[in-house]
Amino acid sequence: MKPQHLLLVVLPYLPAILAVKYVAINDAQSSPGGARFEAEIGIPYTLEIMKDINYFIWDIFQQYNESERKAVELVKVFIQQYDGAEAITYGENVNVSALYLQGYQGNLKWEYTSLLHHELTHVFQWNGEGQAPVGLVEGMADYMILKSNYYPPAFAKAGTGDRWDQGYDFTARFLEYCEELRSGFVAELNKKMRHSFSEDLFVELMGKPLPQLWAEYKAKYAH
Known part of the structure; x- marks a missing residue:
């Protein structure tokens, strides 16, 4: 150089x-x-x-x-x-x-x-020392874009996506939904991902398993 x-x-x-x-x-x-x-x-x-x-x-x-x-x-x-x-x-x-x-x-x-x-x-961010799904890690990064209002028109709309851990803007919207249900959810989830990750963290924080949360999220925006 x-x-x-x-x-x-x-x-x-x-x-x-x-x-x-x-x-x-x-x-x-x-x-x-x-x-x-x-x-x-x-x-x-x-x-x-x-x-x-x-x-x-x-x-x-x-x-x-x-x-x-x-x-x-x-x-x-x-x-x-x-x-x-x-x-x-x-x-x-x-x-x-x-x-x-x-x-x-x-x-x-x-x-x-x-x-x-x-x-x-x-x-x-924390990533469970590599245990967290890549889609969740990328979704949290896009969640920052969403919260900062630096997201483009093509950013996923609420309720879109095929899986909770699809990643990027799709997962960001799901995290936004969880945050609406429990203020501080994303911050708490990140803290709990410091050393490990398990889908049980969603049960611990939200009181519901991930499949149920995802189904309710999709149902909310089905119209």
């Missing part, structure tokens, strides 16, 4: 005891997508929303004490030239595709902000 292609800025999260830092790097400045990122989004905006989204996620998960949170010290967002998914998160690193940014039709800054709400949720 050439020095002129790297721009690194670190912002501390206050209070200092939390020591969360944010880094944004455009590794694709010479590509059309990387250039569009610089023109329409930029590193300063990325750092600003990384911190804002971090606060937002902790608030939705009701993680007001440091002991309740994942021990995240440094979060990095990379703009990289690769083909495939629009963004991929590995641990505390979020890789955003410059090719996706290049080809996106519409308000790129809005879409990018929506995308980071999803990807940064993966950084901070």
Whole structure:
């Protein structure tokens, strides 16, 4: 990587005891997508929303004490030239595709902000140490998009989907339904997924097994 292609800025999260830092790097400045990122989004905006989204996620998960949170010290967002998914998160690193940014039709800054709400949720959420269904993990990430109002018109409507763990926007809508029945449900579920996962968590929190919850959810929106 050439020095002129790297721009690194670190912002501390206050209070200092939390020591969360944010880094944004455009590794694709010479590509059309990387250039569009610089023109329409930029590193300063990325750092600003990384911190804002971090606060937002902790608030939705009701993680007001440091002991309740994942021990995240440094979060990095990379703009990289690769083909495939629009963004991929590995641990505390979020890789955003410059090719996706290049080809996106519409308000790129809005879409990018929506995308980071999803990807940064993966950084901070619990997943039962890998035991939680992928659909639930992805659904929680899309739930953040839903709660932040950064969801597109094509986002799943309430009551749609074939399974509770279908993932993404379908599962996000089901989580929204559970939250309506029990305020704080999503936060409690996330906390209970710190070390393990079982479908019995839904019985514990909602008083009903998942098949019944899903059937009642579908029935509510059947019309």
